[in-house]
Amino acid sequence: MHQRAYADQCSAEEERHTAARSPIRNPRATLFALALGTFAIGTGEFGSNGIIQLFASDLDVSIPVATYAITAYAFGVVVGSPAITLLAARVNRRTLLLGLMVLFLVGNALSALASNIALLVVARFVTGSVQGAFFGAGAVVAAYVYGPGKGGKAFATVMGGLTVATIAGSPLGTFVGQSAGWRAMYWTVVALGLLAGAALLTWLPRTDDLRGGSIGNELGGLRRGGVWLTFTVAALGISSIFAVYTFIGPFVTDAAMRDASLVPVALAVFGVGMAVGNHFGGRVADRSAHRGLIWGYGGVLVLLALIGVAGGNLVVLLPCLFGVGATMMLAIPTIQVRLTGFAPDAPTLMGALNLAALNLANSLGAIGGAITLDAGWGTLSTVWAGFVLTTAGLLLYVASVARTRPAPVPAPA
Incomplete structure (x- = not known):
């Protein structure tokens, strides 16, 4: 009887706890x-x-x-x-x-x-x-x-x-x-x-x-070294997606020598890859602290090299565009989880920083690609600018960030 009463009491406490969380x-x-x-x-x-x-x-x-x-x-x-x-x-x-x-x-x-x-x-x-x-x-x-x-x-x-x-x-x-x-x-x-x-x-x-929360909690996240290392890794590594996306039009018309009507198709292929990679990236990020980023960055390096060598062939270019979008998006949820892990008391600011890093990556990728084009290295040379930037981000991650363990994210009350 006592055990049953205790079980009923626990059940009632659990129901009150669940109700307190304002279920959606x-x-x-x-x-x-x-x-x-x-x-x-x-x-x-x-x-x-x-x-x-x-x-x-x-x-x-x-x-x-x-x-x-x-x-x-x-x-x-x-x-x-x-x-x-x-x-x-x-x-x-x-x-x-x-x-x-x-x-x-x-x-x-x-x-x-x-x-x-x-x-x-x-x-x-x-x-x-x-x-x-x-x-x-x-x-x-x-x-x-x-x-x-x-x-x-x-x-x-x-x-x-x-x-x-x-x-x-x-x-x-x-x-x-x-x-x-x-x-x-x-x-x-x-x-x-x-x-x-x-x-x-x-x-x-x-x-x-x-x-x-308080402004102090949010600002406290900015004082964590791991936050800025992860921010730098994101800005460097993700830049290759924009060293490709920004120049998809010239890839199709100048490198592959195809009609401009295929440019929207190439953009759509790239976008589908991003959607697929984002879907799986969220699942991988919740299961592993590092796998999503390492797989994502490592995979995109292989694909960038393929585009740089054989991207003039549309049969090679289109699957690689899908792959670049997918592998890069595989990494982004992991970046968010790591940022929040370093500053669990400032999750909103960490999300804003992640998007800030992506937009900085946008500029870096476009600038890097423009430099290679201005140097006269050819239309597909922009991918090598992305290759260098992503390699730098991956090396920094392996050397520094991967060795720094984020603080455990506390479970909500």
């Missing part, structure tokens, strides 16, 4: 809302690249000057997102995500209304400042949905919307811009943002479990 009514809908938000963000980011010639002509500036708008977006992610994350440290993650989506809508509306390049640059910086903070806060909510030990899967879920944007969102934005004008592309993104905002408002849980 529709977890799949919550995850969908988060992914829809990142899809809208990714569509605006990648779609801008596809309409650069259009707004350069309309605003009467050269293509190099028009790229300031693209750079401003990346600068917003690298600088603006961590700043917003710190300023909003105490804000409930639900409230923060809704506020960020409002700022996203404002940034894209200002982009559509910009009457000169200066205003467009400011609008793109504002919009970019949303991205990293949204991904960081979204990863916290997704981790709450999945429960302890699923940080990699949580971040991969949030990243899923971005990978789908490379497959569908970017071509959609480019098509709309070419058909109805570049301003229509940004209004389309506003419409997607409104849908995402409505989904977030409806399905994000209202719970104190998602309350923020």
Whole structure:
């Protein structure tokens, strides 16, 4: 009788504990809302690249000057997102995500209304400042949905919307811009943002479990050496994905000597690879501290070499593009888990830093590729710039970061 009474008491305590965690009514809908938000963000980011010639002509500036708008977006992610994350440290993650989506809508509306390049640059910086903070806060909510030990899967879920944007969102934005004008592309993104905002408002849980922390806790993460080592490893290693993605058009038309109509196909193949790699990357990150990054970086080095040697053959190029997207995305959830492991009390800021590292990698890959092209080493030479950068990131990881054990992530109360 005593044992049965004790068991009943334990069962009641467990039920009260579960109830205190404010279970989510529709977890799949919550995850969908988060992914829809990142899809809208990714569509605006990648779609801008596809309409650069259009707004350069309309605003009467050269293509190099028009790229300031693209750079401003990346600068917003690298600088603006961590700043917003710190300023909003105490804000409930639900409230923060809704506020960020409002700022996203404002940034894209200002982009559509910009009457000169200066205003467009400011609008793109504002919009970019949303991205990293949204991904960081979204990863916290997704981790709450999945429960302890699923940080990699949580971040991969949030990243899923971005990978789908490379497959569908970017071509959609480019098509709309070419058909109805570049301003229509940004209004389309506003419409997607409104849908995402409505989904977030409806399905994000209202719970104190998602309350923020102190600014001191967030800043404390920036004092951890392992955080900055991992940030550097990410910025160096992931750069090769952009040393390829940025130059897919020339790869198809100049190296493989195929019609430009195949460029969207090549971009879609690359995007599908990213989606597949992201899916498995989340699972690998939750099972192994190092495997996802080592496999991802090691695999992409092999594929880069294949493109550099035989990428002029479309039969070789397309599978390798799929592989580069897949192997690089295999590594990114592991990077997020390691960042959070080094600073478990600042998960939102670590998510923002991860996105900041990716945008820095974007610049490094594009700059490295431009250097090899300017040197006259041929269209496919950009992959060797990526090869060097990823090798540096992998060597740094093996030599330093892999020997530094992150602090264990505490289970939520």
